[in-house]
Amino acid sequence: MRELIESSRHAVCRIVCRDFDRVGTGFFVRDGGVVVTCNHVVAREELAPDGLVALSYSQNIQVSSAAGTFGGRIAHSLDDLRPYFDDYAILAVDADKHPHLDLGDYAAVHVGDDVLVLGYPLGVEELTATRGMVAAKHQSPSHMNQLIYLDMLTVDAAINVGNSGGPLLDHDGKVVGVVTLRQGSIKPWIDRLRGALRQMPDQPFYREILDLFETSNAFLNPGLGEAVSIGYVEDKLSELGL
Amino acid sequence: MVVLRENYIFTQPGQQAFLAASNYVNYILLGDPGKRSFYLEGRIDKGQFLISGRLYRKDGSMLCEIDNNRVKEASGCKVVPIKPGGYELRTPEDEVHLRLRLRPDENVCLIQGSFYDDSGTLLAEGNERDLRIYKGPAILGKLGFSLGIVIGQ
Numbered sequence: 458m459r460e461l462i463e464s465s466r467h468a469v470c471r472i473v474c475r476d477f478d479r480v481g482t483g484f485f486v487r488d489g490g491v492v493v494t495c496n497h498v499v500a501r502e503e504l505a506p507d508g509l510v511a512l513s514y515s516q517n518i519q520v521s522s523a524a525g526t527f528g529g530r531i532a533h534s535l536d537d538l539r540p541y542f543d544d545y546a547i548l549a550v551d552a553d554k555h556p557h558l559d560l561g562d563y564a565a566v567h568v569g570d571d572v573l574v575l576g577y578p579l580g581v582e583e584l585t586a587t588r589g590m591v592a593a594k595h596q597s598p599s600h601m602n603q604l605i606y607l608d609m610l611t612v613d614a615a616i617n618v619g620n621s622g623g624p625l626l627d628h629d630g631k632v633v634g635v636v637t638l639r640q641g642s643i644k645p646w647i648d649r650l651r652g653a654l655r656q657m658p659d660q661p662f663y664r665e666i667l668d669l670f671e672t673s674n675a676f677l678n679p680g681l682g683e684a685v686s687i688g689y690v691e692d693k694l695s696e697l698g699l
Numbered sequence: 700m701v702v703l704r705e706n707y708i709f710t711q712p713g714q715q716a717f718l719a720a721s722n723y724v725n726y727i728l729l730g731d732p733g734k735r736s737f738y739l740e741g742r743i744d745k746g747q748f749l750i751s752g753r754l755y756r757k758d759g760s761m762l763c764e765i766d767n768n769r770v771k772e773a774s775g776c777k778v779v780p781i782k783p784g785g786y787e788l789r790t791p792e793d794e795v796h797l798r799l800r801l802r803p804d805e806n807v808c809l810i811q812g813s814f815y816d817d818s819g820t821l822l823a824e825g826n827e828r829d830l831r832i833y834k835g836p837a838i839l840g841k842l843g844f845s846l847g848i849v850i851g852q
Contacts (some may be wrong), residue, residue, distance in 0.1 A: 603784030
């Protein structure tokens, strides 16, 4: 496991979107500065009362790895909704010859396989590794849009806020999934509190509750994590000629 | 022209169904995927709503192709997502051509829109109440080999 972490860690990066106040994880996948992360790390949804979604992407994406900090920009069309539905984003970064991860074969993954998660959870600036097992392989409604079904892996590795967009690695160190969310977390409550605070920013009580939730979220319920098949990213990379 | 309103075809209140205008159906096929350019098919498979089709604009030009809910080929059509599930397909002029919308509380997937063939002929349209089928073929409801309402050409 130690060798696997050592050989992969330099390809994993921290993603910060200053304009959206978001932090997540990403990973380099090609020589020429191509980074993959979650769509929900770099995009923001604005919801109209009738449920229609207006999507906007961060204009200030920072990608930090052991090699330095780089500016990132969305590499696919901003009107292309497949990355949104499948919850991934492809970034172009001016970092040629950066260490990168190879993509694995989602179809070859089985329940019971060992997996490794690398990322930057809970605001930690040091790369964090957690390991686990594939607990389930399934097709489920996308958390971004329930009409779209995704090939997903449920893993019992610890996944927390900040892991989103990180690689799920198989025993060969190849990426088989993009870590996307945590099952059984109190994130929906946190989101609701954030929403309430946006509308009523001068409510210290809500702020205190939010702080408490955000701190305790990590400890209350380790839960299970979800990763979306790397196959969707692979298809888009081919389509873009990357 | 056939007008369908407030029917339950091969489904019951509370069961998973498509809501085509005010008609609850477990299956819908407008057009013919084998013989015709235009078609729209909605089926339920293992609890999943699956919609496929080939859609045309009023002027007969192709709008887009949908394959199991995914917009496969879009000729300038705009996709606007709807929470918690579904999307609108809009023309470049921002007219809503097709609306697919999940209503998880009711276990239904709403289908609304106006459907044209590749010559620009209006074949079917649906609003909140009426599903109007101007020209077949169309099938509403399917259970094994049994078909519900079948409208010929």
